[in-house]
Amino acid sequence: MYTIPNDAIITIAGTVGVGKSSLTKALAEKLNFRTSFEKVDNNPYLEKFYNDFDRWSFHLQIYFLAERFKEQKRMFEYGGGFIQDRSIYEDVDIFAKMHEEGGTMTKEDFATYYQLYEAMVMTPYFPQPDCLIFLESDYEDVINRIAERGRQMEIETDETYWRALYTRYVEWIENFNACPVVRININEYDVYGDIDSLDPVIEKIAKVIHTHRAMHKR
Ligand SMILES: Nc1ncnc2c1ncn2[C@@H]1O[C@H](COP(=O)(O)OP(=O)(O)OP(=O)(O)O)[C@@H](O)[C@H]1O
Numbered sequence: 001m002y003t004i005p006n007d008a009i010i011t012i013a014g015t016v017g018v019g020k021s022s023l024t025k026a027l028a029e030k031l032n033f034r035t036s037f038e039k040v041d042n043n044p045y046l047e048k049f050y051n052d053f054d055r056w057s058f059h060l061q062i063y064f065l066a067e068r069f070k071e072q073k074r075m076f077e078y079g080g081g082f083i084q085d086r087s088i089y090e091d092v093d094i095f096a097k098m099h100e101e102g103g104t105m106t107k108e109d110f111a112t113y114y115q116l117y118e119a120m121v122m123t124p125y126f127p128q129p130d131c132l133i134f135l136e137s138d139y140e141d142v143i144n145r146i147a148e149r150g151r152q153m154e155i156e157t158d159e160t161y162w163r164a165l166y167t168r169y170v171e172w173i174e175n176f177n178a179c180p181v182v183r184i185n186i187n188e189y190d191v192y193g194d195i196d197s198l199d200p201v202i203e204k205i206a207k208v209i210h211t212h213r214a215m216h217k218r
């Protein structure tokens, strides 16, 4: 039986609506960790972006990068002990790339964005997470959750977008190796009905972090 070190940074990854924020909140309460949430309400570009990808994708990516950087700095300054709702890797390797390859972000804009990202990663504020939790689910369950949550801009978005994103996530995690990964299916736990169902999840994370730190002598 291992415990999660109190300076750990645990990032939760997964497609839109899969349940990252809900799990972030629940895990942080259980572990008495701080949270780093992706804020949606004050995002000045998100709704515009969903209405016009071509016009706003660069602006939105720069905005998310700035937000993510501020959060990285905050986590660094606290010395860890965070559950993070979505990783910067997803912004760059999934969303930005998908828009660039799909033609809704120009090659020039993507190159500029990528240079900025690389410059940020080179600062001391970017320690890799101790563990990335990848939330897995059936595609239909994700679509149902997006509908139930009821953000109009997402509901009005063509379903092909969610399908493309879902597929990219599945492919991305297969090759992801920046830090240890724990895959959790959304049917394995129930944050609303049975919070103790998270105990096996916590056990898995603790073991992975312990093994990784032992190998790297941290
Ligand atoms: N374990 C769960 N059981 C049932 N419903 C859930 C569970 N987790 C999340 N939900 C519901 O699914 C919807 C999406 O959850 P949440 O906002 O946590 O997703 P997210 O992955 O953070 O989304 P985004 O990618 O947009 O940030 C919400 O309506 C939430 O209440």
Ligand SMILES: Nc1ncnc2c1ncn2[C@H]1C[C@H](O)[C@@H](CO)O1
Pocket (backbone or CB within 6 Å): 016, 038, 040, 046, 060, 061, 064, 090, 091, 092, 095, 096, 154
């Ligand atoms: N880097 C990104 N590029 C495009 N869209 C993004 C990005 N990060 C989050 N989102 C969207 C998905 C949800 O609608 C909402 C909350 O996660 O914000």
